[in-house]
Amino acid sequence: MCPKKSSTPKKETVCRQSSKTGIVSSAISYTLPVFRDAPSYPYIEFYCFDPDKGKMRRKRIKTKKFANVKNRRQYINGIITRLTDQLMHGWNPWIADNVSELAQFSDSLSAYENFVERMFDGGNFRKQTYARYKSNINVLREYATSIKPIYYTYQYNKRFCVDFLDYIFLDRNNCAQTRNNYLVFLKVLSGFFVEKGYIDVRPTDGIAPISKRLIMKERTCIPQEVIARIEGYCRMKDPHFLLACYLLYYSFVRPVEMSRLRINCFNIKNGTLTIAADSSKNRKTQTVTLPKKVLHYAVELGIFNCPSTDFIFSAKLRPGKVQIDTKLFRDHWEKMRRSLRMKREWKFYSLKDTGITAMLQANLPAIEVRDQARHSSLAITDIYAAHNTKANDTILNMNGAL
Secondary structure: OOOOOOOOOOOOEOOOEOOOOOOEOOOOEEOOOEEEEOOOOEEEEEEEEEOOOOEEEEEEEEOOOOOOHHHHHHHHHHHHHHHHHHHHOOOOOOOOOOHHHOOEHHHHHHHHHHHHHHHHHOOOOOHHHHHHHHHHHHHHHHHHHHHOOOOEHHHOOHHHHHHHHHHHHHHOOOOHHHHHHHHHHHHHHHHHHHHHOOOOOOOOOOOOOOOHHHOOOOOOOOOHHHHHHHHHHHHHHOHHHHHHHHHHHHOOOOHHHHOOOEHHHEEOOOOEEEEOOOOOOOOOOEEEEOOHHHHHHHHHHOHHHOOOOOEOOOHHHOOEOOOOOOHHHHHHHHHHHHHHOOOOOOOOOHHHHHHHHHHHHOOOOHHHHHHHHOOOOHHHHHHHOOOOOOOOHHHHOOOOOO
């Protein structure tokens, strides 16, 4: 027996709840599909809201004719079930006409995740870059599943991207720089989707980052008396971490670069440390000066008694053959910070800001500090330096000719 003809459905907004996710889709305007056994040709009919015209429009889909009643019923019921599922998950025939070629957002995001993993396996992404992309993907997947559910990739539009960035910045209470980093991620993802044909245009076009001039650095320079406390604590309780602090404070070696340094990077005779291009942030091989204090301390720790190809920092921040994650430096810092009851804005990387400021205050030429920090310009070095907020005594007491 064929599906019965149904009376013309009312044009209404139907709100359905997914039993799988438990999430109610908001303002989905459509009517449920019904079969029409018209004399000229059978078809399935439903109404759906057309955003361009601002009203409900009827959609008809022709069906095949079957001599066998059972086959006909299965065929028509299958189409109705599939269309109903598409509509409940946000599909709109006036936005995406080809039902068969619609890409699901979860599949598109998984395809990009597979791409990221292949790039990492092929050595094209550093571990830190890979970890950041994976984190971005997981946060976006959670948002698109639970916070603002979307089902098809075409629903990944400019409005969705703007709302997601607001969620990162406002709801998750992240800093402006984190919001900008997520915008970069969305732009890369959009380019991937366009390249694969999931969408036609980049929805991130026209979305601006928050100006760097408005972004305040969360970390601040550490007072010299606190630096002395840090040194005392580390000498007593965490001696190998003190070497990491020295390298960041005096030679401005970034934590990710420290995790890649090997013992043969040191030149004891010349008092230098060479960061190879494949270990450096700017992909350049560069050499920095190591103060005698740092070299003598490394000797005291017995660093140069280990094989020259060992990493300077491995398990427990001692020399070894296994490269560590930079999180280990932060973990050691956090343990010390809590023990010394230091302010949260005094971060491990604050040692670089503090060291640059100390060198400039010691009247070292700014260009030499720039080279030691391996900055591309003095303007970058100036960003790291803390500026005096107190009155200058010489200027304060000036009584000139005028």
